[in-house]
Amino acid sequence: MTTALGGLPPYVYGTTRLGDESLPREQRLAMARTVLDAGLWIHTSDQYGDALQVLGEAIAEREEAPATIVKIGGGTADDVRSTILANIGPLGVDGVALGQLSPVSGLERSLAEGDARVLDGLRQLKSEGLVGRFVLEIFPWTSEAPLAALEAGHLDDLVDGFILYINPLQRFASNPLWDALQDRGSALISMRTVAGNDVRALRDVPGAAWRSYLRERAAEIAPIFGRSGVGDWAEFCVRFALGLPGVRSTVGSTSRREHLDAYLRLTRAAVPPLPQDVVDEILALHRRWSDETDVHAEPWTM
Ligand SMILES: NC(=O)c1ccc[n+]([C@@H]2O[C@H](COP(=O)([O-])OP(=O)(O)OC[C@H]3O[C@@H](n4cnc5c(N)ncnc54)[C@H](OP(=O)(O)O)[C@@H]3O)[C@@H](O)[C@H]2O)c1
Incomplete structure (x- = not known):
């Protein structure tokens, strides 16, 4: 497997707040313009309210479209194609840079068993240019199939990395999958x-x-945050995530210009990792929480 996910910026703008209809549309549109002006990569989905339409309007005003990470779904390559089209239509772009595959709806079986029809169909989407690369989304309750697929080599030349919640409070992969990803040096998006x-x-x-x-x-x-001596929670979180082996980017969302500016200031230069003893304390909590709670949770309730 290609483990690089090269070219990803350290901070990716997630668009849930752009689709938050409790905020005035003009405010969200202004934020979209700011994000595009800053040249950021965008993480988006047709599940985030009208975020695609807000973004599409801001993109249409420009000559260059942003690079996108798009959450796509479906159990077959045709389903995946349909969801890509459903996302790029409102955005007004020709394809997505990174397609986020979700191992549900039968795709989990195809990946674990190496179903050539489905896997070749997904590769075909890449060769058509509809998607540049794939990352596989992971949750504690969907970790088994990705682990089986990884160990069987079925993700080789198909999936370039993995995307999951990673912050001080959440590390959303089962412990065996997390260990396998770390052992292999897999590229991760938090x-x-x-x-x-x-x-x-x-x-x-x-x-x-x-x-x-x-x-x-x-x-x-x-x-732990208090003892670390880092004064700012966002800085603590960015340094935590980007300091973990394999993590290329952190995807966060904000509706506030000052929060966005702080993320950009933090990630413009090299981001120093947190002290190792602080990281180790958090990783030990993650390991306990994963076994005690996360893998037993009713899917999608966390
Ligand atoms: N399954 C999936 O694919 C999936 C699931 C969840 C999330 N995501 C992606 O990840 C992105 C981020 O997720 P998220 O929004 O759940 O998490 P997040 O970035 O950790 O949280 C965003 C929230 O935190 C607030 N915030 C941002 N910066 C802050 C700061 N410096 N101090 C205090 N509060 C701050 C924001 O409020 P303000 O607007 O007031 O700044 C917003 O309400 C999403 O937009 C989405 O693109 C994907």
Whole structure:
């Protein structure tokens, strides 16, 4: 497998906030223009409200389209083709740079068993230029098939890396899959840069954590963050994610210019990793949380 995912920038702008219809559309459009002006890669999906339409409007005003990571679905190559088309239509672009495959809807079996018809069909989408490269999305409850496929070599020359939640509160792969990815030096894209909010808000503000497990984890992480000497939660998170072996980019979302500027300031120069003892403490928590909670969760409830 190609493990490089070369060319990815350290910070990728995720577009959930662009599709957040509780914010005025003009504000979201202005943010889209700012993000495109900054030349950022975009992570998007037709599942994020009207984010594609907002982005499409901003893209249409420009000569150059941004590079995109697009969450695509489907159990067969034809399904995957349809979802790519459903995304690139509103964006007004010819293809996606990175297609994020989700191992559900039967695709998990095809990957684990090496179904040549499906895998060759996916390669065909690359040779047509509809998608540049593929990454495979991982969750704790979908980790088994990717691990089997990885070990059987069925992802070779098809999938260039893996994309999953990685932040101080979440490392969303089963422990065996995580170990296999680290052993192989696989390229990774981390999502949910700050776990959705400032750690102290997640811990202390009622309703800030959308599930109680995040509040409990924030209570365990906040003292480690405090002891680290890093004053800013976003900086702590960016340095944590990008300091892990294999992680090429972190995908975060914001509707605020000042938050975006802070991410860009942080990632414009080389990002220093967190002290190793801080990282080790967090990794030990991840390993425990994964076994105790994540892999037992009802799918898609975390
Ligand atoms: N399965 C999937 O493919 C999947 C799932 C989840 C996410 N994603 C991708 O990952 C992207 C990021 O995910 P996410 O939005 O869940 O996670 P996130 O980036 O960790 O959290 C975004 C939230 O955190 C706030 N925030 C941003 N920077 C902050 C800062 N410096 N201090 C305090 N709060 C801050 C934002 O509010 P403000 O707007 O006020 O800044 C926003 O509400 C998504 O947009 C999406 O592209 C993909």
